[in-house]
Each structure stands twice: as C-alpha cells, then as structure tokens.
Amino acid sequence: MPRIAAIQTSSSDNVAENLVKIEPYIAQSVEDGAELIILPECCAFMQSSVSQLLETAEERNPVNAAQGQIQAAFSKLGKKYQVCIIVGSLPVKSSTPDKVSNTLMVFDALGNRIASYDKIFLFDVALPTGEVYRESSYTEAGDRIEIVDTAVGQVGLTICYDLRFPELYRKLVSLGAQILIVPSAFSATTGKDHWLPLLRARAIENCCYVI
Numbered sequence: 001m002p003r004i005a006a007i008q009t010s011s012s013d014n015v016a017e018n019l020v021k022i023e024p025y026i027a028q029s030v031e032d033g034a035e036l037i038i039l040p041e042c043c044a045f046m047q048s049s050v051s052q053l054l055e056t057a058e059e060r061n062p063v064n065a066a067q068g069q070i071q072a073a074f075s076k077l078g079k080k081y082q083v084c085i086i087v088g089s090l091p092v093k094s095s096t097p098d099k100v101s102n103t104l105m106v107f108d109a110l111g112n113r114i115a116s117y118d119k120i121f122l123f124d125v126a127l128p129t130g131e132v133y134r135e136s137s138y139t140e141a142g143d144r145i146e147i148v149d150t151a152v153g154q155v156g157l158t159i160c161y162d163l164r165f166p167e168l169y170r171k172l173v174s175l176g177a178q179i180l181i182v183p184s185a186f187s188a189t190t191g192k193d194h195w196l197p198l199l200r201a202r203a204i205e206n207c208c209y210v211i
Helices: 015-030 050-056 069-081 161-163 164-175 190-208
Strands: 005-008 036-038 084-093 101-106 111-118 124-126 133-134 146-150 153-157 179-181
Touching: 015 036, 015 069, 050 084, 069 084, 069 101, 101 153, 124 190, 161 190, 164 179, 164 190, 179 190
Parallel strands: 005 036, 036 084, 153 179
Antiparallel strands: 084 101, 101 111, 124 133, 146 153
16 A cells, blocks of 8 residues: 655744755655655745745756755655655745745656646635735746646645635546645644644545545
8 A cells, every 4th residue: 555654844934954854754754665755835944024935936947956955955855765755835936026936846756856836726814813814915826737646646736725725626636636635834723723624525525535
C-alpha cells in the first residue's frame, strides 16, 4: 500500500531557518516508507509584511539558485531522498508588479519540478472579531486547475481557501484525481469551526481521499 507523509510545520519569515527545520521531517518520512511528501502552504516562508513577500518572491523559472532559493532547496531534497515532494506554496513573481502568485510546486525523485498550481480562490474575509484578511490585495489569482501523476496516484492540487469551493474539487475528480490535497496556513478563527467539516465534506461528496 503506498504511503503518504503529511508534514506540519510552523513557518517564520526566515527562509533558510525554515528549510533547515523541514529536512529532518522529510528524512524521517522517507525512513518510514513515504513515497509522497506533502508540506503546508507557506512552508518555507511566512511573510511579516507585503514588502517582504514581494522581495522574497521567486522567478517561476529561475536561471540560478540565487533567483530560486526555495525551489533549488526542494529540488535538491527530492533528489537527495529520492522522493516526490509537494511544496504547499511559495511566493512567485506574477505579471502584476505589486503582487505575487501563491504557488504550489511538485518536485519528483530526480529533483525535477513536474507540476505547479497557482491558488485560485483568495482569502478575502472580514470577521466579526475585527480581523480582516485581503489576500487579493497582494496576490494574483490563478486561472487553471492541475492534477499531477505520482507514485500514489493522480493528485488534485489545491491550496487552503480553495477548500470552500466544492465545484473545484468535483472538477478535479471528474478529470481523474484520486487524491485531493489542501495544504494550508488556515487562520485559527475560521479554522476552529470550519476546517474539519469542510475537509470531510470534500471527501464524502467526491468519494475521494483528502489530505
């Protein structure tokens, strides 16, 4: 039976430190027999400000490691441990100068990037507590859905707030997805009431595994 590792991390705005913390979990997952490793949204970088996010955003197709520190690191880790790694998301430069794409990337056991997905549904919410989130103010929404073929099956790629839009998951399954993934940096306030029920709903209505 194929094994999948879902790794939970608590990320900061220090890319190098985050990457150092992640590697032991990947090593342990491989030792435990994982053929696919899934990391959270913002696993390598959680910004403290929008300006910092824009400064850290990488080229989608970097020509050298200096332009793609995060991508280069996960490419090396995939090759080193000979395992497929799904990077929940990292900031990627978009066509709009003052915005980034919130992009999931998949690296295979040879270190090749074999898929990417730009988050489609952005987290714009004003809560009764006074909390306000406007992801769209600094993020450019994606416009295409993606499925990637892995050792454990066809995986439908989504990120966090996408979870609230069931039609996206129905479409992924209709195109052949056997597993749905939702790597997330979900807010505590909204997550408390909605996170698990929505995950279960997406699994039940699609007769599909959700990770």
